[in-house]
Amino acid sequence: MSMYRRHWALFSLLGVIAIAVTISFIRYEPIRYVEAEETQALPALAERIQKESKEDQLLLLEDEGWTYAYYRRPEGLYERVKIQVIDSGTFYTAKAIVDYANNEQFIDTDSLVRFKNESGKKIEIGKTEGPWDS
Numbered sequence: 001m002s003m004y005r006r007h008w009a010l011f012s013l014l015g016v017i018a019i020a021v022t023i024s025f026i027r028y029e030p031i032r033y034v035e036a037e038e039t040q041a042l043p044a045l046a047e048r049i050q051k052e053s054k055e056d057q058l059l060l061l062e063d064e065g066w067t068y069a070y071y072r073r074p075e076g077l078y079e080r081v082k083i084q085v086i087d088s089g090t091f092y093t094a095k096a097i098v099d100y101a102n103n104e105q106f107i108d109t110d111s112l113v114r115f116k117n118e119s120g121k122k123i124e125i126g127k128t129e130g131p132w133d134s
Contacts, residue, residue: 034071034085035091036113049112058083058096058125067117071096071128072110079131081111086126090118095126 041049045063045089049070053059061068080101086093101107117123 003024005039010048016052032087032089034087034115035125036083036085039114041068041112041114052066056128058094058128060094060123062117065116066114067123068112068114069094070110075109077109078104078107080108083111083113085113085115087121091122091124093124093126096128098130100131 051127054075059070076099
């Protein structure tokens with residue numbers, strides 16, 4: 001075997017080893033969505049939401065063992081709002097997703113969801129996603 005072939009074989013072997021090591025460090029972690037149900041606020045909670053909420057800001061509240069997440073956009077916009085809660089294993093991430101409404105039937109400029117945080121995990125507020133990101 002010539003020296004060129006030996007070097008090529010050595011570099012090929014090193015490349016395969018490097019790829020194998022890289023792949024072994026990549027872990028697949030599926031996204032686990034928390035079952036957060038849309039709800040209507042009871043009068044006491046509705047009053048707290050009205051006092052504490054601001055447009056374009058996700059609000060987290062706890063009441064009677066439930067964690068509530070509320071988000072609203074300015075009135076009159078042709079948009080809809082959805083809130084997602086993701087369980088990363090050690091904490092939750094709550095984020096709002098804003099999208100253009102397809103027609104007037106789907107205009108919904110605020111959203112209130114609730115979920116159980118039975119494990120007492122920390123809850124982080126994620127970045128709001130919207131049409132302005134594209």
